Amino acid sequence: MSDNILTETLTVQADEPMIDTFDLVFLLTAGVMAILYLYKDTIFGNNSKTATPQQPVSTTIPKPITGPPKKDKDFIKRMKETDKNVILFYGSQTGTAEDYASRLAKEGQQKFGLKTMTVDVEDCNMALLDKFPLDCVAFFLMATYGEGEPTDDAVDFWELITSESPEFSAGIPVEEKPLSSLRYVVFALGNKTYEHFNAVGRMIDNKLTEFGATRIGERGEGDDDGSLEEDFLGWKDDMWKAVCDAMQVDQSEAKDGDHVAAYKITELESCDSNKVFQGEYSGQALMVNGTRQTYDARNPYFSPIVATHELFNTNMTDRNCVHMEFDISGSGLEYETGDHVAVWPMNAEQDVERLLKILGIWEKRDTIVSVESIDPSTTKKYTFPVPATYATIFRYYLDIHAPISRQSIATLATFVSTEEGKARLTNLGSDKVSYRIEVSDAHLSLGELLESISPNGKPLDSIPLEFVVEILPRVQPRYYSISSSSKSTPKTIHVTASILSYNPKTTPQRKVYGLATNYILQVHRKLRNIQHPEISPSYLYSGPRNKYYDEGTNLIKMPLHVRHTNFKLPKNSKLPVVMVGPGTGVAPFRGFVIERALVKAQGEEVGETVLFFGCRKRDEDFLYQNEFTELFATLGESGKLITAFSREQSQKVYVQHKFHENGSHIWHLIHNLGGYFYVCGDAKNMARDVNTALGQLAQSCGGMDETSATNYVKDLRSKGRYQEDVWS
Structure with a gap:
């Protein structure tokens, strides 16, 4: 659709006979009327919602009107x-503060x-x-x-x-x-x-x-x-x-009393199948085909996975790291280099089956239910959409993978009929040391906890499902630093995901899997037809209404949305940048380096680009090794990749050590040339050590005392020249 205004032109031929006054007035009047018609929206305004060829047409498609009416924000009136x-x-951000608010309100x-x-x-x-x-x-x-x-x-x-x-x-x-x-x-x-x-x-x-x-x-x-x-x-x-x-x-x-339900669950005998949520996250997702949707944190986009490959050398390590590429063409989603992408995971089928069975509703897993709040004080903003089946709720909407709180376990004990089970839950709910060892550190899910107190695996159908809905957190998206450049691949988002799996020290016989990263790993294996001997979590790849998987093309989609950040390259490409990103902390810097190399290849001047990267071993987990070799070759003398391989020598060497070795040059780039400094990765150790190292540079190379050096680093942060994208 064009943005141009369609116009018509009245012309008088030179060889026409002379017209009289009446004709002239008629023609002028007609011309004025035509102009008024053509520009009626500009002159008089337009209340019509339908664009006509004569109107200026906007290329921005309005957001569809769906869902409940706009909320009244006058909380005083509501009170x-x-x-x-x-x-x-x-x-x-993750639902914890919301959960605490609801718990305090109820108490x-x-x-x-x-x-x-x-x-x-x-x-x-x-x-x-x-x-x-x-x-x-x-x-x-x-x-x-x-x-x-x-x-x-x-x-x-x-x-x-x-x-x-x-x-x-x-x-x-x-x-x-x-x-x-x-x-x-x-x-x-x-x-x-x-x-x-x-x-x-x-x-x-x-x-x-x-x-x-x-x-x-x-x-x-x-x-x-x-x-x-x-x-x-x-x-x-x-x-x-x-x-x-x-x-x-x-x-x-004050009274503790019996637990009072916050929600009411009603099983529905019949319901329009088109209005039943099967894993969709919003009412927009149920709209008929052909309606343009707006994709965001409340309505993620089902993005096709167009490429995926393993980044670690699995012949040398049992760890996994997956590179995955998502196509956002036609979605309206946009990203900038340095932004985050949120991937919405689903629970593994083993966990869904375990919880449905231990709660005694396995046979009713496809029963459609509605869930409504009994008291407004417990209403949550992101309550999962209903009507939906029990299986759908446990698969997509409730985080059945996470350990539940000690306070919830104490209440759970009141619903258990066996004395042994009641005693164990009461102890876990009252003794914070026992809770930490047996539940928190062991990452024991609700299903596993209930199985452990159930004699012979007998269903614990005395536990109200309303209470289960209340205590389980909602599934939250997992955020990843985008590892691609929006200038290079604006319609494709790349993710670099290190897969979480470990045996807890307290229960070494069990294996704990990361909710989102193992979903990514299993999707990768399915797309690449990789058979693995280990029994791993499995997923319903087809997704709601078979929207996630096309068996004919072997195409899998994942729901995602983009979150914009302030983690950005300087607008002036001539300024130097220093990046510290060990392990998957290198993800956003891959995008940074791609973008700097692209600018350099286009003939523009690029300041020095220094990347500190660290991993265990060069031949085991050196992420994007060949790609970085090519990119830094493009950057030439203005690019420098400095590596630290912690386990290739008797004494471990980390990026912090390499940072010290190159301290004087780094100080020159940052202090004398106005460069930007970036850190991505582990916040607890690496990022803290690097922050300390930068302060030490200010003292050793800048001649500052400790207080001045600390203030100097803080000033870099306040000016946006020291940026972090870190996690614990």
Whole structure:
């Protein structure tokens, strides 16, 4: 469809006879009317939704109107209408903060008689905080993502609260406090391996206080690298005491009582098959063919896998690393070099069967059910779509692979009929050491835990399915650094995935598999027709409505979406870049190097490109060895690949050591030439060591003292010249 405006031209032939005044007026009037018609949308506006050939036509296809109506973001009104006195806001990337909010809401309601509700900050107009009722309390459960960044759903709130003049303070004198009526509780979730531990929760706490709000109790902080669950459980008891005091609740009347269901499951005798979800993630996916869809985190795109190959030398190691390429042509998805791609996994069939059988619903696995929240306080934003079958729910929507919380195990014990089973679950629910050894460290799933207490594998049908739905987290997408360049392959996204599988020290007879990476590995093996002697997880490759797999062409698709990041090359290609990426940390740097080599091949000037890469052995796990050889040959003197092979000598050598060896040159590139510095990979050890090494360079090569060197490195970060894409 063209963007051009179709026009017509009135002409008068030179050899026509002279026209009279009436004819002239007629022609002029007709001409004016024609012009008005052609440009009626520009002059008068257009309310029609259908473009005509005479209108300017946009190439942007509007997002289809689907699903429920737009949510009312006035949370103050919602609190009043539902008579709530406690609201729990959450900002969650993986669902943990959301789960904690729901658990606190339920506990506050059932144990202390509070009137609670949970909401995602994304669904609220947070500028209304200045109107928060004096007799109510707000909870903020805020996770920190990446390098001190808010979660995707908390970006708007973050920008509001950190702005110099937030909307809720407009027109209010500086000496007055716009949030003086707000009483709040805060729990921050993060990971200590990152430099900006719990930065979002801490900043929100500080800003709320700055604007006059009053915090109740101590700020809670959870460390995902340690024991986030224990941090949460240890904090909440004292927190509830402080909240009860503030809300004038008599704690002596607090009651634990029996578990009250948060959800209601109804088995449906009949249902329109076209409206039954079979693994789709949104209502858009059920739309009729021919309707243009918008693909994002709520509606992933089923992307065809166009290439896949093993990156490790499997003749020398039993480890696996898969390179996989996804075609996004025609999806409307776009990415930039350095972005992330989210892959949506499914649960393995062995795990689905195990849980269905131990819960006593294997024979009813294809029964269609609806699931609805009984109380608004437990409503979750990303509740899985229904109606769906039991098998579909356990295969696609609930993370049956993850260990459940200690608190949930304690409640689970009340539903078990055998004394032995009840005693074991009670112990695991109350003893954090036993829980850590037998469940957390062993990565024991709910199905495996129930099997371990079931006599002779007998189904434990006394456990309410509503409780299972409540305690199991939702399946979350797994994010991978894109290892391709958008300038080189704009319609293809490359992923470099190291496969997770290990035998826990506490239960060495068992093997634990990564949920998403083993899905990727098994898809790779199926596409390459690789038979493996090891019994590995198997999957329903056909997917919902056979949308994932075409047996005739042996084409498999995976659901995915793109998440944009700030991990980017400098816009000026003349500036030097220094990259440190051992193992699969090299993934985004493959894209960086491809892009720099492409620019160089086009005749443009490219600054020095230095890549530090490390692995165990050159012949075992040197990722993209041949490709990097060609790319750095293209870069010529402006490119340098520095390698560290940790196990090729008696004393282990890592990229940190190579970084020190080349310290003076690296300092010259960064300090004297204004270069950019990048780190990708393990946050706990490698990234921390590299950060320390850079500070030491500032001292040894820059003549700075320790304090000045620390501030220098921080300044590089604040200017975007020191960027990290790390994980724990």
